[in-house]
Amino acid sequence: MPAEATRPLRQRVLRPHQSVDELRREGDDHADTGIFAALAADAAVIATGTVLPERCPWQPEREDAWRLRGVATDPALRGQGLGTAVLAAALEHVTTNGGRLVWCKARTPAVPFYRRVGFTPYGEEWEDPQIGRHVCMWREVAPSAEGGQEVGNQIVDRLDADAQPDEITRNL
Numbered sequence: 009m010p011a012e013a014t015r016p017l018r019q020r021v022l023r024p025h026q027s028v029d030e031l032r033r034e035g036d037d038h039a040d041t042g043i044f045a046a047l048a049a050d051a052a053v054i055a056t057g058t059v060l061p062e063r064c065p066w067q068p069e070r071e072d073a074w075r076l077r078g079v080a081t082d083p084a085l086r087g088q089g090l091g092t093a094v095l096a097a098a099l100e101h102v103t104t105n106g107g108r109l110v111w112c113k114a115r116t117p118a119v120p121f122y123r124r125v126g127f128t129p130y131g132e133e134w135e136d137p138q139i140g141r142h143v144c145m146w147r148e149v150a151p152s153a154e155g156g157q158e159v160g161n162q163i164v165d166r167l168d169a170d171a172q173p174d175e176i177t178r179n180l
Contacts, residue, residue, distance in 0.1 A: 009043045014056040014078065021080040025138050033058075033077070042101035046081075046090045055081040055090035059098045064111045064146065066130055074102045076112040095125055103151045111146040119143060 011032070038060060046055035062075035076098060081091045102110055114122050116133060117140075127145040135141050 009045045017053045018080050044094045044097045055094045057094045057098050072108040074107040113142050114145045116141040
């Protein structure tokens, strides 16, 4: 999934004060970066998330750390498992590429979601004046015996065009 295809949703949900072009991030085009999206039947991006190799600020010695960022789901479609499906695909990408730790800067309203999928808060919350309260979160990851990635208490298998939502795409 090309990063530019996910930017309109990310802009609308995460950063409405910025233009779509301002959402370009270092690492979006890196060969190891995984950009994932749930697509509606009309190919509209309805959920997205990105993972890339990046050292964890509080565990800088970990060379197997990856950062999760730009996770967004269309607000009208939340609660249907779209974010969990995108995250499962992203975590599978991390483990397939040798990652064992995933960290993020989570908006505090999203903390319950991240807790449900195995993330733990780290440190104190802080306020970003443009996008609200955040807290760092992290989790260890490892490939499951079933071939998918454990997310919360379930195993989410590799998703394909027959999976719900209509499609999860990846840039592999």
